[in-house]
Amino acid sequence: MKYVDEFRNAELARAVSAEISGLVDPDRHYKIMEVCGGHTHTIYRHGIKDLLPDQVELIHGPGCPVCVLPMGRVDEGIAIAERPEVIFTCFGDMMRVPGSRVNLLEVKAEGADIRMVYSPLDALRIARENPDREVVFYAIGFETTAPSTALTLQRARKEGIENFSVFCNHVTIVPPVRALLDSPDLRLDAFIGPGHVSTVVGCRPYEFMPADYGKPCVVAGFEPLDLMQSILMLMRQLDEGRCEVENQYGRAVLWEGNLKALEAMAEVFELRPYFEWRGLGFIAQSALKLSADYADLDAELRYSTPGVRVADPKACQCGEVLKGVLKPPECKVFGTACTPERPLGALMVSSEGACAAYYNFGRKSFEKVEIGSR
């Protein structure tokens, strides 16, 4: 399985599907969580669910950084963006995440200078080109994205660019997974580990899953057969009574990760004592802030953000969906008050959010269940 054609080969997919079915204990229900939003997207887009036996259920994890950002942090970003001296920069999907009053797109329409960037390095370039303005980058993302922010801050420091700062909302993958494993209302059998986060952090951080919780984990790539093969590897572990971390995505992920990226992150960031996650509450040491050496480039300090806490709208059940307690269509406002065009909850914003992925690609199977249950 080396090339993309092979990773999407229907015949191979059917063979893997049959092998998975052969390993299923008919009296058992298997719950496998894919931690990463990219995997959720692949699962819906390619109909992976339809290739699995009924006993194997995929639970969508908290791996979309936009989706897990609490509303208070959105509001604080908006407050910075509204300052007249500021050019506010962020990734595209961040623009539509609802704050308590408005989103960044609406603030932009009202006249704020908000610019969508593809890379934090683009934000630094804007700072270089606008020395009389303050440029703020709204940093979000797991360990895949954090190295690009770290590298950008290192370059800002090296070039002596002072009109640049970062509003840091980077989060780490292990603490929320541990929180989910500690959650009494969720019973999981195994995990599909995030592929590109693991390019940076490697496979070692997941060793607590088998060691402390007795749950197998397979780090997976993003093509349909990557996921099918990973599910097969997990089913083999469960069938054979093995419990370990395996790496299906060996063509991109080293066991020890990218040491240079980890060094850059260690220089620029430090762990926050705690951070609020939408739906999961406060989780200790689950997010990054700028280290003392980079405090002068920290937008949180430069603009004295107050750290407000805003409750989600009552109708919104993103929290339950994030924890895998509810499926997206089981939310009271799914597809009615909350749609990708007018999202109420963050899970409907990003195309990788479980609700948006389900809305765009998964409704056919939902309708089938609905009709069947009448």
Next chain:
Amino acid sequence: MNDELTLLGNCTLDHDGCVVCSDAGIPVRVISIKGDDALCEDAAGTQTDIAVELVAPVTVGEVLLTHGGVAIGKVGT
């Protein structure tokens, strides 16, 4: 599409989803090197500058995995 470039999937620089949320890694080939940046090309032929400090040293022709304008890995390393 070049076979080696597709080793890491078929994501390209005009990826239509959220680069961050989808944990997207875009495979590109190094065309030329300029200090800490390299001009790189994706499978669709689109070219852009990529920061390569985190995977240094790189050589022309190598395939890198990139995210948000920064190379975070190499194929098969």
